[in-house]
Amino acid sequence: MSFPDITAELAARVPGLRGRLAANEPLAPLTWFRVGGPAQVLFSPADEADLAAFLAALPEEIPVTVIGLGSNLILRDGGVPGVVIRLGRGFNAIAMEEGHRIRVGTAVPDMRLAKAAADAGIDGLAFYRGIPGGIGGALTMNAGAHHGETKDVLIEARAVDRQGRVHVLSNADFGFSYRHSGAPAGLIFTQALYQGRPGETGAILAEMDRITAAREAAQPIREKTGGSTFKNPPGDKAWQLIDAAGCRGLRLGGAQVSQMHCNFLINTGDASAADIEELGEEVRRRVKAASGVELQWEIRRIGLPAA
Incomplete structure (x- = not known):
């Protein structure tokens, strides 16, 4: 098109x-x-x-x-x-500030922030090693992993609105909840300021290694995937509901539910976007039929279907 x-x-x-x-x-x-x-x-x-x-x-x-x-x-x-x-x-700078604070551009990958903090002896941000995205996305969806969330460490963020005006939002302005930010729609985040705590570089790097090993053992991170597909419902785990509904390994066209971790969808090589999205919707249908739980997408879907 x-x-x-x-x-x-x-x-x-x-x-x-x-x-x-x-x-x-x-x-x-x-x-x-x-x-x-x-x-x-x-x-x-x-x-x-x-x-x-x-x-x-x-x-x-x-x-x-x-x-x-x-x-x-x-x-x-x-x-x-x-x-x-x-x-x-223009948005990938990282700067250390007094009081174990880090100012970072929103194009910076989460794992790069974790490494920079560790190298500076700043603890509290190692969980970002387990999140395969960038800081802008982390702000938008309150990204978290391994017992840490963005809301726990963010002080404030800069953003530009649709009219070109610059805003500074405090943590409270985001209205964070599980995998959600209530910040005003239409903002484009450009920079974030984080609060860490004193730490020892070796210990922080060891924790990051533990997170990396856990991800590699449990998630298909070397596949063409998009990370966790659905949010965990209250009191449940999405992967367990998907597994119980018989969806592990389910295929549609070139898309497949991961055999390793069934809250991950995979492009096996020739999938279309429609294959992946339709597979996700089929998983939602089967989970609803099996458990009564309606899974909510965690992966963002944008654009137009093929003509």
């Missing part, structure tokens, strides 16, 4: 734009599932000021979608209309 090219029109609205605009840019290579169609426009801003100027000039009728590292995402086969924004090198 191909969209109308509007990059020249958008560039003309911001003469000093320093970021990159690309028309009909393939997005599948930017996702862990390696599926999906193109972005009508992919914008990679140079920094926060560049992002703010672009958004301030962007017509309201043009939709905006933000993607991060693509680890928790099903990008549909028809692609994404409007502008897709992906933050890059």
Whole structure:
């Protein structure tokens, strides 16, 4: 599928734009599932000021979608209309501050933050080693693993709204709950400030090694996957419900429920986005029929189905 090219029109609205605009840019290579169609426009801003100027000039009728590292995402086969924004090198700085605090750009991978904190002798952020995404996504969904969550360590975050205005949100402003942030819709997070505690580098790195070993033993991390597919219902574990419903190893086209961990879906090599999403919906149907529990998607799904 191909969209109308509007990059020249958008560039003309911001003469000093320093970021990159690309028309009909393939997005599948930017996702862990390696599926999906193109972005009508992919914008990679140079920094926060560049992002703010672009958004301030962007017509309201043009939709905006933000993607991060693509680890928790099903990008549909028809692609994404409007502008897709992906933050890059201008948003990957990490700086240590007094009081065992760390300021980090939202394009930084979670595991890189964990390593930087460990190297600086800052404890409390090692759990990020077990989360296959970036800081922007962690803020958006209160990412957590191994007995830690974003809400436990975040002090504040910077964001740009759809009109190009910059905001600073406190932890309380997010209204965090399990795998959810109640921050206002439409914000694009650019930076986060975290609070750690004193620690010993060797001990923190050992904990990160333990987390890594646990992930490798239990999760299909070397497959084309998107991480945990469904949220754990209150009092239950999604994988146990999926297993009890007979879905372990279930296939649809090129998509499969992982044999290793059945809350993971896998692209076995030739899956379409539709295969993966439809398999997920079939899993939801079977779990509902077997247990009465309606699983909720944890993986984000964006874009249009194939025409």
